[in-house]
Amino acid sequence: MNQIGGLIFLIAVFLFSTFLNWYVFQSLKTLLVDLESVKARHFAFSIYWIVFTGISFWVIFTFYSIFKAGEINSDHQQVLNVFLTLVVTQLVCVVFLFGEDIVRNLQAGFSFIANGRDGVIFPARTKWLSVLALSVSLIPFSSFVYGVTKGKYNFKVHKEVIYFEDLPDAFDGFTITQISDIHAGSFKDYKAVKKGVDLAIAQKSDLFVFTGDLVNHHAEEIEPMLDIFSEIKAPYGQFSIIGNHDYGDYLSWDNPEDKLANFEKLKKQHNRLGYRLLLDEHVKIKKDGQEITLVGVENWGVGFQSKGDLKKAMDGTDRGDFKILLSHDPSHWDREVKNNSNKIHLTLSGHTHGMQFGIETPILKWSPVQYRYPNWAGLVEEAGRYLYVNRGFGFHAFSGRVGIWPEITVIELRKGEN
Known part of the structure; x- marks a missing residue:
């Protein structure tokens, strides 16, 4: 400004x-x-x-x-x-x-x-x-x-079962735990953080994914909690992507070299956590002779840095592959993903935090963030393509949560029709 x-x-x-x-x-x-x-x-x-x-x-x-x-x-x-x-x-x-x-x-x-x-x-x-x-x-x-x-540490598990007709048989019942938006620099109560991490571990999912914003600005923010978050393990691996805050764009750096060095260090932090960082690339998750494709892009968001290259990330994939995309900002799904000719079955995002303020009841779901993001929390489907927006594990700017609690997501993939 x-x-x-x-x-x-x-x-x-x-x-x-x-x-x-x-x-x-x-x-x-x-x-x-x-x-x-x-x-x-x-x-x-x-x-x-x-x-x-x-x-x-x-x-x-x-x-x-x-x-x-x-x-x-x-x-x-x-x-x-x-x-x-x-x-x-x-x-x-x-x-x-x-x-x-x-x-x-x-x-x-x-x-x-x-x-x-x-x-x-x-x-x-x-x-x-x-x-x-x-x-x-x-x-x-x-x-x-x-x-x-208390509310900012009131971790909640949200579970969704999603049915796909073309899901490989071996992955029927396959589970994914997702967390997003740790914003490590905001945390002070590490015991409370560990309770949230233990809750994620207790889900015993097959796969773990983290969908961006590991820190607020500095790569070293996560260091006091490396041992805590590195406890998260899953049989089929731990994967992660970059969020808009991870680039250090919201900080005044002395020179471009310091900013670049910070970003390079942040990428290494993912490795220290035991997470494989996907930078516009994909990997095959194999089970019982069958496979699904996990795609990860750098941040792409309307009004934010749109660095992610979805085409590059999916180079080498077939149209018939069952694909799950990790993309930090849900606006990416609206602009490039849901109508992509190379079908992506499920997109996992975060970014919005649900604005850390709102009302969620069986009758009413409202947050001011909905006036910026039409898809700001939970599951959305269009023409058989799904988006899930995680409400975030941490917090930023306003160090609290009112009505929109920190989230651990568990997605279960099932074979068949909804």
Whole structure:
């Protein structure tokens, strides 16, 4: 982001924060309007503005530090946690107050029509609605507090059984465990990480795959956890690919050579983990004299570096091969994969994290990320071609998860019709 763009962004953050602070302040005024002690009321108002204005400047300074450093470190993440928690909490409160303001203005408009300018009556805010607004806003507040303390380690196993008519008989019942988006630099609680890894190991799948974003920026971020993640073993191997963060594109490097050296080191880290890194290539997974083809591409994504070369990765494959593709960004499936003349049966992706925030119930599935990615979590099928988007093992920027929990995926391949 250039200097002018950064300045505009910081001004917008300040104005937005001030607007939210002012609107929520209206409910505080309503609740304290009958307080007998004027000094006590003014003291409460002063404390409110000192605290929330201070937080606003703290957030702005943090964003400035992020722009200057070119990366988000753990200290930045803590500030972003506070900022997002307050913004979502305040927005819920503002929805109630704004709704009340619409009604109040309509009532004032009707009184103007009926009585003229001198007879306009502008209703005061009601205490009960301010109490309701503040009470309901405690729900997202408590959810975010849980998300940044416990939710980011609330690992969940998602299982899918997918049927294919042309699956080789030997692979009927074959299982694949997938994790994605470790973002090693964000982790601090390695014991919690090990619990997630142990959960992945406990699935005892035939094949293990990792679909990109091993680190945030630096190759050495994974080093404290090499022993943990290298415990993952599968009878038919462990395979991995590159994600958009793995290139170091979001960091200001002193020179191009340092960036290249970091990427080369990152590729070696995959080998140290015991993962075979697929860089626009494919391998044959053989079982009982039959085989399936596992294809892996470098990152390809709309709005991100599209370095992956699918054609190169599939050179030498036959149209009749049963193929599984590892591609980090699910937008690749929409643009190049699902309509490819050389059929790819199943694509495994990650990247979206489900935005680490949303609602997933049997009735409702929603996250803000759906306005950017139509396929952002779970299984999708078009014309017999499947995409599965993993919600991510780790987290980035916002160091928490609310409603969209870290995921371990288990795919079972079955022979036959759905």
